[in-house]
Amino acid sequence: HFAESKDLTPIPYFVIGKKDVIRKGPAPTIQYGYGGFGISILPYYLTTYHNVGKNWIEKGGLFVIANIRGGGEYGPKWHKDAMKSHRQRAYDDFIAVSEKLIETGLTTKAKLGTMGASNGGLLMGVMLTQRPDLYQAVHVGSPLLDMKRFSHLLAGYSWIGEYGDPDTSDWEYISRYSPYQNIRENQPYARALITTSTNDDRVHPGHARKMAAKLMKMGYDCFFYENTQGGHGGVNTSKVRSFNDALSMTYFARELMGEKHEMSDYPETPVLKLVSKRVYRAF
Numbered sequence: 001h002f003a004e005s006k007d008l009t010p011i012p013y014f015v016i017g018k019k020d021v022i023r024k025g026p027a028p029t030i031q032y033g034y035g036g037f038g039i040s041i042l043p044y045y046l047t048t049y050h051n052v053g054k055n056w057i058e059k060g061g062l063f064v065i066a067n068i069r070g071g072g073e074y075g076p077k078w079h080k081d082a083m084k085s086h087r088q089r090a091y092d093d094f095i096a097v098s099e100k101l102i103e104t105g106l107t108t109k110a111k112l113g114t115m116g117a118s119n120g121g122l123l124m125g126v127m128l129t130q131r132p133d134l135y136q137a138v139h140v141g142s143p144l145l146d147m148k149r150f151s152h153l154l155a156g157y158s159w160i161g162e163y164g165d166p167d168t169s170d171w172e173y174i175s176r177y178s179p180y181q182n183i184r185e186n187q188p189y190a191r192a193l194i195t196t197s198t199n200d201d202r203v204h205p206g207h208a209r210k211m212a213a214k215l216m217k218m219g220y221d222c223f224f225y226e227n228t229q230g231g232h233g234g235v236n237t238s239k240v241r242s243f244n245d246a247l248s249m250t251y252f253a254r255e256l257m258g259e260k261h262e263m264s265d266y267p268e269t270p271v272l273k274l275v276s277k278r279v280y281r282a283f
Contacts, residue, residue, distance in 0.1 A: 001013050001014070001015060001100070003093075003096040003097045003099070003100035004096060004100075005069075005089070005092050005093045005096040006089075006092040006095075006096065007089065007092070009069070009089075009093070011066065011067065011068060011069075011093045011096055011097055012067045012073065013064055013065060013066045013067060013097045013100075014043040014064065014065045014067075015062060015063075015064050015101075015106065016043060016044075016045055016052070016057060016062065016063040016064070016065070017057055017061065017062035017063065018057065018060070021060055021061075021062060022062065022106065025104075025105045025106050025107070026102075026105055026106060026107045026108045026111055027060060027061060027062045027106065027107055027111065028060070028061045028062070028107070028111045028113075028252070028256035028257050029061065029062040029063070029064055029101060029106060029107035029111060029112050029113065029256075030052070030056060030061065030062070030063050030064070030113050030114065030115055030252055030256075031064040031065075031066060031094075031097065031098060031101065031112065031113070031114045031115075032063065032064065032065050032066070032114070032115055032116060032120070033065070033066040033068050033094045033097075033114070033116050033120060033123055034068075034070075034071060034116060034118075034119060034120040034123070035066075035068040035069060035070035035071050035082060035090035035093070035094065035119070035120070035123055036070045036071070036082075036090070036119035036120075036122075036123075036162060037070070037079070037119060037162060038070075038071065038072035038076065038078075038079035039071055039072055040067075040071050040072040040073045041065055041067060041071060041073070042065075043065055044065075045057070051245055052249075055245060055246075055249040056249055056252065059253070059257070060257075061252075061256070061257070062106060062107065064097065064101060066093065066094050066097040068082070068090045068093035068094050068097070068123075069081045069082035069089050069090050069093050070082035070083070070087070070089075070090040070119075083161075083162060083163075084162070084163065084164040084170065084173075085164065085170075085173045087163065087164075087173070087174075087177060088173075088176070088177060090123065091123065091126045091127070091130060091177065094114075094123060094127065095127070095130075095131055095134065098112060098114075098131075098134055098135070099134070109133070109134060109135070109136060110136050110256075111136065111256050112134070112135055112136055112137075112256075113135060113136055113137030113138065113139070113190075113252050113255060113256050114127055114135055114137070114138050114139070115138070115139035115141065115248065115252075116139075116140075116141065117141030117142045117143070118141070118142050118143070118144075118202070118203060118232065119144065119162075120141070121140050121141045121142050121143025121144065121145070121203070121207075121208075122143055122144040122145065122147075122179070124138050124139065124140040124141070124143065124192075125140055125143055125144075125145045125179030125180075125211065126177050126179055128140065128179065128189055128190060128192055129179045129182045129183060129184070129187075129189075130177070130182070132187045132188045132189045132190065133188055135190050136190055136255055136256055137190050137191070137192075137193070137251065137252055137255035137256055138190045138192045138193070139192070139193045139195070139248050139251060139252070140192055140193065140194045140195070140208070140211070141195050141196075141248075142195065142196055142197065142200060142202075142203050142208070142232055143179075143194070143196070143203065143207055143208055143211070144156075144203055144207055145178075145179045145180045145207040145208065145210065145211045146178065146179075146180040146181070146206075146207055146210055146211075147163065147166055147174045147175075147177070147178035147179075147180070147181075148166050148171065148174075148175070148178060148180075148181060149166070150163070150166065150207070151165060151166060151167065153203075153204035153206065153207075154200075154201060154202055154203065154204045155201070155202045155203075156203075156204070179211065180207075180210060180211055180214065183211075183214055183215060183218060185218060189215070189220050189222075190255070191220075191221050191222055191223070191255065192215070192222045192223070193222070193223045193225070193247075193248065193251045194208050194211055194212045194222060194223065194224050194225075195208065195224075195225045195226070195227070195244070195247070195248075196208035196209070196225075196226050196227070197226065197227045197228075197229070197230050197231060197232065198226055198227065198228045199228070199229070199230060199231050200231055200232045201231055201232065202231070202232040203232060205226060208224070208226070209224075209226070212224035223251065225247060227240065227244065
């Protein structure tokens with residue numbers, strides 16, 4: 001499938017789901033994107049990210065992969081077209097796919113959620129702040145969010161070639177999309193799930209902590225979970241991976257399908273104890 005971006009560029013996307021669900025529509029939908037560093041995202045079902053086949057598609061949900069600019073799906077130019085001062089193109093591409101999903105009847109705003117991590121977490125932060133009217137649920141994973149300081153934290157300096165240098169005049173265009181600086185009052189923000197890892201050695205967990213704290217201070221409700229194990233991916237054992245997957249999919253089931261889940265539905269683990277004490281307050 002293709003959606004037309006703001007500058008009329010055709011943006012490819014894949015819809016993964018049961019045929020009868022796609023035909024019937026509108027269905028609860030999770031849209032995933034990355035759009036950075038020349039990385040190509042291929043369609044998948046049972047493997048890789050959150051095991052969406054078992055945890056989402058078999059429950060009647062749809063999973064959409066948006067191949068936005070910044071990735072490498074069409075070669076180096078596709079990547080370069082969303083670098084530095086052109087970064088907004090990647091965000092316009094993602095929005096265009098979302099609007100196309102609603103326009104074609106596959107989903108509605110009330111049933112549309114998004115997720116992404118790392119550079120994709122930045123993408124999610126931008127979606128939350130730029131188009132709060134478009135999404136019912138947003139999972140912001142291992143994110144860059146304070147783009148004013150990213151180059152001073154952990155591996156951030158090595159990404160100046162991708163985003164630009166916020167300590168120079170580049171901040172003029174970076175500031176227009178930096179999620180932390182663009183939180184506004186009286187906005188219909190989705191009740192976001194923001195996740196990070198204490199031991200993340202690439203993207204500093206301070207990005208996620210500050211974003212969640214600022215949202216809450218301004219009166220917005222959100223979920224925040226900081227895993228104490230694993231690195232940038234937030235996992236170091238299959239048990240932790242299973243918990244993280246369950247956390248994300250439970251969040252989407254609640255926000256997009258209206259399902260209720262209690263803490264007793266999950267096995268007792270050290271991570272679960274941490275969450276139940278600090279952040280899992282509304283599930």
